[in-house]
Amino acid sequence: MRASIGIIGAGFGGLSAAIHLAAQGQRVTVYERQREPGGKASEVARDGFRFDTGPSLLTMPFVLEQLYDAAGAHADERVELVPVDPICRYFYPDGTVLDASADEDAFRRAVAAVAPGDADAVARFLDYSQRIYDLTSDIFLFNSLGDLKALLRGRNLPTLLRLPQIDAFRTVHEGVSAHFSDPRLVQLFDRYATYNGSDPWQAPATLNIIPYVEYRLGGYYVRGGMYALVRSLAALAARLGVDIRYGADVERIVSESGRVRGIMADGQFAAHDAVVSNADAVYTMTQLVEGKERRKERYRKLEPSCSGLVFLWGVRGEEPSLGHHNIFFNEDYRSEFDDIFRRLRPPQDPTVYVSITARSDADHAPAGHENWFVLVNMPYLTEENRALDVDAVRSSVLRRLRGSGVDLDGRIVQESVITPRDLEERHNSNRGSIYGISSNSRNAAFLRPQNRVRSVRGLYLSGGAAHPGGGVPLVLLSGKLAARAVMEDISG
DSSP: OOOEEEEEOOSHHHHHHHHHHHHTTOEEEEEESSSSSOTTSOEEEETTEEEESSOOOBOOHHHHHHHHHHTTOOGGGSOOEEEOSSSEEEEOTTSOEEEEOSSHHHHHHHHHHHOGGGTTHHHHHHHHHHHHHHHHIIIIISSOTTOHHHHTSTTTHHHHHTGGGGOTTSBHHHHHHTTOOSHHHHHHHHGGGGGGTOOTTTSBGGGGHHHHHHHTSOOEEETTOHHHHHHHHHHHHHHTTOEEEETOOEEEEEEETTEEEEEEETTEEEEOSEEEEOSOHHHIIIIIBOOOHHHHHHHHTSOBOOEEEEEEEEEESOOTTOOSEEEEOOSOHHHHHIIIIISOSOOSSOOEEEEOGGGTOGGGSOTTEEEEEEEEEEOOOOSSSOSOOHHHHHHHHHHHHHTTTOOOTTTEEEEEEEOHHHHHHHHOOGGGOSSSBOOOSTTHHHHSOOSBOTTSBTEEEOSTTSTTOSSHHHHHHHHHHHHHHHHHHHTO
């Protein structure tokens, strides 16, 4: 059956769903409220500086290759992936600088130089991380948890019986602390909970899967910047016949008797046999879908991930101490997460992330300059914290950088700022969250909105707030899983 499928949003999840469906012969229309694709993964280019506004590192490259293969993409339609080494350079308040490399021998030597007692623990920790990946990937990443038949297939039954081994009853911090004695290494690996916007003191240790993905499967830079991948996927979708309608603001998903009938966009109704929403899942189910207030309240109760404040700085001069990706840690990491998730206020002493793509693509900044993407994690929005003091946060960031010998006084020649309210208003992101839903509970994976909406037939979800979660590869997988569910349902 050749069906008409409407997709809301041309972010990574929506583009993935569109490509998978179009490659299988479906008629696909994408409705994107912005004037360009990408969603939060956008770009800013001004006065010779170019910045990505969203993700800056690609992991699990085979997920992207599988998407390209499914679409029959030619070599010139695929982006170039460049291994990043070191993956990240870490700066500590005590003056320690540590390069974390995908080359495990190099990583071990770097750790041995600053924390000799933990040098051998790196390999043991990554072995532990890999065991979690091997146990969970089929069930929690590559299939929909709502698909009971898939979960009960013969190959998954042994895994289900071994679920206690995925370390879901400790926190990320407890799992990391069991492997490392040096607090600097604990802080480094605790950080990976932030990859889906969570708190390492609350999120289950199952998230310790992430270091294996980054170090042993590899971390990559997309040549030209992450937005080059957005352009690649949008062009591929168009080549497959997908109709992407920019500037199309979806007002409502129209349903009748519990069944999707189409989309109302800009006051016009468009009939569709199925709808995939790549808009934020909570926004979709509370604002776009008509339904009982009790069901909407269930979605509102899902804890959002953290938000973030982004500075895009054009910087005069080059900073030789920095790498492509850099983290400047604070002294009290737990207090930072207490500020973000318990006190729901901007962290008083934030950790600072700096990415400089000009280190890999020199034309992203004028000669003698660099393009700095600077991110500070922030709480999701509440009525009490909506008025953010950007100047105070900027001062905290500059103070943290100076503490590591990086002085930007008089060197910032250009600045753009993206606030939590910008994320909420531009992208309908639930309470300004970056990654959708947090994983700050033992059963977070089971509470995350699934790709097939059971209460509205013909409605499907993709994106970071839906299964399997945030981050580029998982969002691409969410589009694939949503497309798979559509095909199963329309094929009868």
